[in-house]
Amino acid sequence: MRSKSTRRLRRQVALHAVLGPLALVWLFPLWMMAVFSTMPENGIFSPEIELLPSNQFWANFQALQAETGFLRTLFVSVVVALVMTALSVMLTSMAGWALVRYRFRAKWLVTALIFGTLTLPYFVVVIPQFIMVARDLGLSNTWFALIVPPLFNSLGVLFMRQAFSMMPAELFDAAQVEGVKEWQIFTRVAMPMAKPTLAALAIILFLASWNNYLWPLLIASEPGMMTAPVALGTLIGVNRVSWASIMTGAVLLTLPMILVFIFLQRFFIAGITAGAVK
Amino acid sequence: MRNRTATAYGFLAPYLLIFASFWIWPIVYSFWLSFLATRQLPWTFRPEMTWGRLPQDPAFLNALKNTLLILVVQVPVMVALATVLAVLLNSQLLRARGIMRFAFFAPVVVGEVAYAAVFRLMFTADRGIVNKLLEGAGLPTVDWFSNPTAAMALIIMAVTWRWAGYNAMIILSGLQSIPDDVYEAATLDRVSPFRQFLFITLPLLRPVILFCVVLSVIGTMQLFAEPFLITNRGGPGGATETLGLFLYRQGFTVLNFGYASAVAYTIAGLAVLISLLNIWLARDRA
Numbered sequence: 001m002r003s004k005s006t007r008r009l010r011r012q013v014a015l016h017a018v019l020g021p022l023a024l025v026w027l028f029p030l031w032m033m034a035v036f037s038t039m040p041e042n043g044i045f046s047p048e049i050e051l052l053p054s055n056q057f058w059a060n061f062q063a064l065q066a067e068t069g070f071l072r073t074l075f076v077s078v079v080v081a082l083v084m085t086a087l088s089v090m091l092t093s094m095a096g097w098a099l100v101r102y103r104f105r106a107k108w109l110v111t112a113l114i115f116g117t118l119t120l121p122y123f124v125v126v127i128p129q130f131i132m133v134a135r136d137l138g139l140s141n142t143w144f145a146l147i148v149p150p151l152f153n154s155l156g157v158l159f160m161r162q163a164f165s166m167m168p169a170e171l172f173d174a175a176q177v178e179g180v181k182e183w184q185i186f187t188r189v190a191m192p193m194a195k196p197t198l199a200a201l202a203i204i205l206f207l208a209s210w211n212n213y214l215w216p217l218l219i220a221s222e223p224g225m226m227t228a229p230v231a232l233g234t235l236i237g238v239n240r241v242s243w244a245s246i247m248t249g250a251v252l253l254t255l256p257m258i259l260v261f262i263f264l265q266r267f268f269i270a271g272i273t274a275g276a277v278k
Numbered sequence: 279m280r281n282r283t284a285t286a287y288g289f290l291a292p293y294l295l296i297f298a299s300f301w302i303w304p305i306v307y308s309f310w311l312s313f314l315a316t317r318q319l320p321w322t323f324r325p326e327m328t329w330g331r332l333p334q335d336p337a338f339l340n341a342l343k344n345t346l347l348i349l350v351v352q353v354p355v356m357v358a359l360a361t362v363l364a365v366l367l368n369s370q371l372l373r374a375r376g377i378m379r380f381a382f383f384a385p386v387v388v389g390e391v392a393y394a395a396v397f398r399l400m401f402t403a404d405r406g407i408v409n410k411l412l413e414g415a416g417l418p419t420v421d422w423f424s425n426p427t428a429a430m431a432l433i434i435m436a437v438t439w440r441w442a443g444y445n446a447m448i449i450l451s452g453l454q455s456i457p458d459d460v461y462e463a464a465t466l467d468r469v470s471p472f473r474q475f476l477f478i479t480l481p482l483l484r485p486v487i488l489f490c491v492v493l494s495v496i497g498t499m500q501l502f503a504e505p506f507l508i509t510n511r512g513g514p515g516g517a518t519e520t521l522g523l524f525l526y527r528q529g530f531t532v533l534n535f536g537y538a539s540a541v542a543y544t545i546a547g548l549a550v551l552i553s554l555l556n557i558w559l560a561r562d563r564a
Contacts, residue, residue, distance in 0.1 A: 125304035126529075132299075
């Protein structure tokens with residue numbers, strides 16, 4: 001009995017001896033992001049190894065704001081992410097509902113087309129999207145350009161189809177017999193029952209939009225319509241603001257998502273893993 | 279049950295409208311574009327200027343070589359690491375589980391630009407924190423941005439940092455769907471934990487791991503922001519130029535849409551091919 005518990009203890013020590021240092025290495029970039037953002041401009045490149053935060057965050061942020069109007073870019077990012085998420089959740093829910101609830105001829109074709117794009121590299125569509133929005137429609141630097149083309153995703157339909165198909169169809173049929181309109185069955189009965197899935201989907205879509213880089217970089221380069229990641233990207237490698245100021249921007253981009261992750265971890269992990277486990 | 283088709287399309291219409299205009303049409307259009315010479319107007323059908331040019335373009339071949347190199351090193355290392363992480367994070371013996379999981383899962387929410395900025399700053403050759411730490415430990419410092427091998431290693435490290443936890447999260451959810459009694463039986467039969475991992479866990483995880491490999495292959499084939507921002511446009515001297523970056527240059531700097539479309543379809547074709555190869559290699563041989 002004693003040998004068994006000794007072995008268990010040894011195993012436990014070994015586990016932490018491997019995982020602990022690795023976890024520290026993994027936390028290091030995020031920790032240093034926070035530390036750098038609080039350092040005086042000349043502190044980052046001082047000869048000493050400095051691993052603890054200083055107190056210059058506010059000054060660094062003011063320098064960033066003065067040079068780039070960073071708050072405006074954050075505002076653009078928030079609006080785009082919120083509107084994009086709301087619209088995309090709505091569209092994909094309706095589509096998922098249609099695929100579960102109704103039988104129609106071209107259903108297999110629609111389903112195959114939607115899921116056929118699940119693993120399609122984005123590069124295959126981004127060039128025509130750019131030609132269409134920027135050149136043909138002349139809509140660069142508009143809310144439309146930032147929000148509408150990224151609306152489509154097949155993951156949302158996959159999630160919602162899954163959620164709706166696990167609900168009892170008799171419930172919807174009963175409502176129908178009562179004379180409830182299909183639209184109301186969808187909004188009043190089905191959608192409220194799908195809340196956990198909707199939450200997971202919304203978080204994933206918001207995160208994707210918040211961090212989206214390539215499309216906004218291509219389509220919105222004017223100061224007033226730049227998203228925060230694009231604005232931050234333009235500062236890397238040029239000497240417009242100090243590295244400490246760039247780090248305040250990185251912190252402002254990252255911290256909200258870290259908080260979302262901490263407080264809504266359950267939905268978040270459900271969203272990431274839902275595609276995999278079915 | 280009358281008029282179901284109309285109702286169905288009513289629900290589908292807004293989604294299909296976006297789908298058709300921003301995905302289906304572009305998929306078809308960029309395929310057509312990939313045969314057009316687009317350097318001057320009018321665009322003409324000259325596949326020798328796009329598909330024909332690809333195998334002779336040293337810049338493309340360099341980007342292809344770099345992308346495949348990153349793929350061959352980074353994907354296996356990362357998926358193996360993610361598998362080990364998932365198993366360790368799932369252990370009953372683990373203390374401080376919340377912090378441990380946070381350490382590896384947090385990078386999943388960090389945007390490309392933010393993490394690229396931090397990595398570029400940390401690895402600065404002259405008095406960057408990584409070199410300072412190396413020096414402090416009595417090790418030689420590395421010129422991360424002017425040494426081609428080091429720059430490549432940096433890109434691989436950065437991508438691994440960003441995505442290992444994501445894959446571990448997926449594998450962990452796969453682990454948790456394995457019933458406990460399988461392990462209980464094995465433990466009663468005095469099968470060591472390592473052999474349990476080898477002969478129970480790994481075979482049962484095969485579909486999930488394969489899913490991660492396919493996702494990672496598709497992601498790596500499209501690598502763009504990291505070489506764009508961390509190694510400053512694929513530097514030094516194109517040593518970290520990837521297909522994604524090459525496409526960006528051709529499509530959106532030179533505005534050669536036809537050539538860029540051929541690159542896009544090359545990326546898609548290779549991603550499909552490599553994924554199928556993996557699926558074939560991992561097929562059930564029973």
